[in-house]
Amino acid sequence: MKKLSIALLFAAASTLLAADGAALYKKCAGCHGPKGEKKALGKSEVIQGWDVAKTEEALKGYKAGTRNVHGMGGLMKGQVASMSDADIKAVAEYIHGLK
Numbered sequence: 236m237k238k239l240s241i242a243l244l245f246a247a248a249s250t251l252l253a254a255d256g257a258a259l260y261k262k263c264a265g266c267h268g269p270k271g272e273k274k275a276l277g278k279s280e281v282i283q284g285w286d287v288a289k290t291e292e293a294l295k296g297y298k299a300g301t302r303n304v305h306g307m308g309g310l311m312k313g314q315v316a317s318m319s320d321a322d323i324k325a326v327a328e329y330i331h332g333l334k
Contacts, residue, residue, distance in 0.1 A: 254322045256329025262314065263326070271333040278305040283333045290327035294318070 266275035271283035282290065296302030297311035298318065315323070 254319070254325035256325035256327075259318070259322055259326040260329050263330075271330055275307070279307060282330055285327075285330050287324070287327045287331045290330050291323055294323045294327065295320075298323075 263271075267273055267279070267282055271285075272281060274281060285293075293302060293304075294311075294315050297308060298315045300308065300312055302308055302311070318326070
């Protein structure tokens with residue numbers, strides 16, 4: 236019974252610590268729109284509903300400084316600099332679900 240309680244406690248803590256894509260997306264919404272429906276600063280593609288892998292690849296490229304689409308590399312690098320891989324995955328999954 237004690238092992239089960241510890242396992243449940245660990246599972247609950249892991250869930251609470253999981254990255255929250257909706258919360259992370261809030262800093263993106265100013266340029267991309269609340270539903271990813273805008274071309275950021277009139278330059279980017281509309282990201283609404285993007286495939287998870289495509290979004291992860293783009294964000295990781297910006298973070299690494301190897302992506303500079305529409306001249307937005309420097310700005311986007313600053314936006315994703317503090318994001319972990321788990322954060323990037325969570326926000327990518329959130330963007331994929333935007334309609």
